[in-house]
Amino acid sequence: MSIKEKYELAKKEYEKWGIDVDKALEDLKKVKISIHCWQGDDIAGFEVNQKELSGGIAATGNYPGKARNAEELRKDLDKALSLIPGKHKVNLHAIYAETDGKFVDRDEIKPEHFGNWVSWAKKNGLGLDFNPTIFSHEKADDGLTLSHPNKEIRDFWIRHCIASRKIGEYLGKELGQPCLTNLWIPDGYKDIPSDRLGPRQRLKDSLEQIFKEKIDKKYNLDSVESKVFGIGAESYTVGSSEFYMNFAAKNDVLCLMDTGHYHPTEVVSDKISAMLLFSDKIALHVSRPVRWDSDHTIILSDELKELAKEIVRNDALDKVIIGLDFFDASINRVAAWTMGTRNMIKALLNAMLLPNKKLKELQDEENYTDRLALMEEFKTYPMGAVWDYYCEINNVPVKESWLDEVKKYEKEELSKRK
Template sequence: MTVQEAYEEAKKSYEKWGVDVEEALRRLQSIPISIHCWQGDDIGGFEVNANELSGGIDVTGNYPGKAGTPEELRSDLEKALSLIPGQHRINLHAIYAETEGEVVDRDELEPKHFANWVNWAKEQGLGLDFNPTLFSHPKAADDLTLSHPNEEIREFWINHCKASRKIGEYFGKELGTAALTNIWIPDGYKDLPSDRLTPRKRLKDSLDRIFQSEISENYNLDSVESKLFGIGSEAYVVGSHEFYFGYALQNHKLCLLDTGHFHPTEMVSNKISAMLMYTDQLALHVSRPVRWDSDHVVLLDEELKEIALELVRCDALDQVRIGLDFFDASINRVAAWTIGTRNMIKALLYALLMPNDHLQKLQEEGDFTERLTLLEEFKTYPFGAIWDYYCSQMEVPVKETWLNEVRTYEKEVLTKR
């Protein structure tokens, strides 16, 4: 049976329940995923005076072929994008600046240091998002930045974040699509603090100073990202979920939820509808924690599907910016991008193909028997045939055949680095 024939048969199964498959595919095509550049080089970046990775972040593995230059990283991204259906975005960190050999500290970064990224994004038809890098730097050696008791150190990081917002604005103006500039800091303490309030007061003051300058949301959107704990901040993190959600609500910023930044039994999918009651926009960094915030490659697991279902059920696909955040150096890095991003898109398609209106009606009527029956039976509906057809229509490899292209690229490009 051909891909087209399998699609036509599968389509009938879904249409029986009132699912408009063609509309689902059209909607899917319009959803951009912000793909994180740092999977390609293990969060190394291109600073002239590169520093050892810090901030409670760890990348394990030494698979050959890591990108060592901006050109190599962009080439690897192009290969991954050629295997992923749809039109997407690339998410950059400040350490990916290109300064032509000049030492430029992070508080002095300017849009010109990202001109090559913008020109490349224009050629590829991509949007760009941005993140100030508040780790892997001598002034972050004790894992305190925007909440640091030393005013000079705080000022340095405040200025870095201000510069980063200007870079995000530059992306938005040049590319015609607003950048999301997201602030995450590693600040916290390994053991129980004797004062939780004062560091949070300093963090709030720092954020207030960072956001003093008004930037049009046509060009840049600001988000703040929480975390429950990290290596070296097991007992206390200054920028907790409660802190940032409150700050975001009060200051009209986006609250960003990283799926690895909560307790292992805490589901981000369960937070989306509650938070959308009080804010117009949210952002996601989709990752996969294994026992801790280990940033494994995203799988098509139950939580990923539930996140996608919540976005669709809440009619929130235009309100939530979806980004990825994982880094695995134990496998081919281009394959990691491809697996994780394709899985995020698969989850969205799975959600779009559910008879969500009917399921909601069943819940309201109290018919939990049919509701549970359908939820379980749809797990084995011919979703794969719809996915294969979508990939075919988007002119990317169907099924696992994409791995052949990665193997060829590995042989011809990656192993020669």
């Protein structure tokens, strides 16, 4: 039986519940996932004076073939994108600037240092997102940046973030779609602080300076990202969830939630509906924490599916900006991108193929028996047949055949990198 024939059979099963599968695929094709470039080189970047990772960030593993320069990184992204259905975005950090071999410090980066990325994105019909890189730098070695008691250090990072917003505006103008410029810092203390308020007052003041100049949201969207703890900041994190939620609400910037940046019993899926009540848009970084914020490649887990359900059932596909944020150096990096992004899209498709209206009605009727039974039965509905068809009509490999493409690429390209 052909993929199309299996798809038609699956459609009939879903149509019994009033689910328009063809429309679901049309809607899915419009969703842009922001794929993080740093999976391809273990967050090393290409600065002239490249530093070791710092700021509570670690990429574990030593799988051969990581990108050594921007050209190799774009080539690897090309391969991954050829295996992922749909047209998406790529998320950059400031350390991926190309400066022609000249040292340019973070507070001096300019839009022209990302011209090659823009040309590549235009050629491939992609959007770009951006992040200031506020770690792995001599002015972040003690784990403090925008909340640092030293004004000179704070001012350096303020200038870097202002420059990053200008780059975000440039990317948005050039590519005709808004760039999300997201701000995350590692600031915190390893042991119990004697002053919790002071660092947060300094961070608030720094952020107000960074966001003082308004940029047209048609080109650039600003977001701030919290964290519960970090390596070297186990006892106190300046940019906590409560801090950034309040700052975002008061200062008209987006709140970005990373699925690994909360206590182990908290889940971001439960937060989405609450945030949407008070925000026009929210942003996500999707990763897979294993015991802590370990940024494993995302799998089609229960929580990933719940995350997607909350986006779909609340008609929020145009309100939630979905970005990925994992970095696994223990497996083939192109495979990690491919698996993770395909799983995010699969989770959205799964959510679109649920009788969400009926399930809501059952809940409102307090018919919890039928609700639970129906939710369980749909776990074995033929979503796989619909996914295979979606891949086929988007001219990307069906099922695990993408892995053969990755292995071929590894043999022909990655294995030759030393």
